[in-house]
Amino acid sequence: MDPDHTHSPPPSPFAARDCALISLATGLAAENLREFRDALLKVHEGSIYHHFWGRLLHARFDEPEYLNDFASWAYHALHEKALAERLSLIYPGDHPDLESLRHEVVEIVEQRLDESEQVPWAKADQLFYFVRARLVVFDTGIRVSEPRELAEVIPRLSTGSVYYHFIDARRRTSEGCDDFTAWICAHSPDCPGLRDKLAAIDPYFSSLKETRRRLGELFNAYYREGATR
């Protein structure tokens, strides 16, 4: 790692965006585990993505016990702790595409249906509603010329910006990586030193505020340590 090698500025600045979601009903809902499985098989893949990742943009107060909406529903509405645990252990980053992710969720649900003597039901007011979202992207006007500036810029970004550049980027870009890594590796010799560190930050397990804090600390440590060396 040698941040001093970053003297030649990258040719195109990093344009910081912000984003927000607007939700749409899919028309699919489930009152029991069998209906849930059937809906999973046919729901738009954007809904699968939303229930794993979109939830991060929703307001919440505590770290969730279960990491996706499916697992939360299994626990809170069906009172199926074993199923909730299995669903919560699904890591979306392990899957090359959303169909593969959908397949794993269905497999786990079907396994639980096979094990159950009765189909687990939710109360009438605790159905699972499949939702999808449309993403609207804004320009923040913030431009970053050199990677070292990210240490100062990232703490000022909104959680929407963190979502857009660090989560949404993975399905938007051909490389399947976050925007910071893509930009640094395209323009800066800091790529080898930062790429693995950025990859080690997993946004799935944290709130967006926590991810922003860790990103800020990463860039801060990398460039401050380099500057004092």
Add this chain to the structure above:
Amino acid sequence: MTDLLDRYTEVAGRDVVEHLRQLAAPLSGARVVHVNSTREGGGVAEILRELVPLMQALDIKASWEVISGSPDFYECTKGFHNALQGITVTIPDALLQVYEETNRQNAEYLRPALEEADFVFIHDPQPAPLIAHIPDHAGPWIWRCHIDVRRPYRRVWRYLKRWVSQYDASIFSLPEYAQPLPHPQYLIPPSIDPLSEKNRDLPAEEVTAVRERFGLDPALPLILQVSRFDRFKDPLGVIQAYKLVKKLSPVQLVLAGGGASDDPEGEVVLNQVLQAAAGDPNIHVLLLPSDAHRTINALQRAADLVLQKSIREGFGLTVTEAMWKNKPVIGGDTGGIRLQVIDHYTGFLVRTPEGAALRIRYLLHQRDQLEQIGERAHRFVWENFLITRQLREYLTLMLGLRFGEADRIEVGV
């Protein structure tokens, strides 16, 4: 108009208003017409009163039209309202004919504006059939449902669906309310305006003056419910909860409400409330005019905590208002209240008068908890339920309808 945006910048933040500018730029000059059935009373009128000027400040030619009808028309639409919230209601054919005829007459009056509009937002069932009378309209029509239609009375919904199906999109407050319809259904919770008379900061002297005006004891804890006198708001359950609390803790209750011009049942429920409150000097039933926004603001600020013990609730803007004023809310575990009252974080969700009494006693005896929950409630509203968020979602919907249904929309880029 720029001044208006500056004032929202102060409250909601620079980024939030900048997002609105970016979203509105491709819609500059668009003619947008909102239609509902009352200019005073109720949450819909309050939202439109603030939303329309905000759209105008963003260079959108927004206007607000109100349809009018006879008492029979409002009796019919009140029946719709009850039926959509799950009550079995039989609406005579004669009233349905009044409903359809009233819409036909209003369509004639509104035809020029509705035909040339680039976007038409029709709020709730009252004006829903207008679309059938304006076949040659320029832009998309959106039906905005503000009601809890989780389990509508099917017969009435089937009747209304014949009109609603003709729209290009609909908006519901929660996913639970969405219905099988042949068009996109957006999920947009409503919001409050932090700059309105109802929600802006007030001087302490004004709060004190309102307390004195209604004979409220400044030394006695004050619990408050603000809502129409409507059976779904369960004002009788609130009185029952108050009486349970009063057995152990001194307290006073204010039930503040007004009528809406499209609600003929209010008087019946009000009389029941007055009977239940009779003889207790610490129950204050206040029938306020529909424009008493500042008075309600002061009462909410004077309260120690706020109740919204509804048994059905589309969204519950009074909950949002109270939370904005740092008040914990004890709300009915239903509808949009669940979206706002996060149990133990921004208040408590209850299902019975006993549950409400339990939480009232807890908060009145745990003042530090009361303050912490109130602070979290304020922050939660700031992040999620201000009018700027709702407008952002309306503008996104409009862009989606105008430029296609892609999964992502980029503006200002």
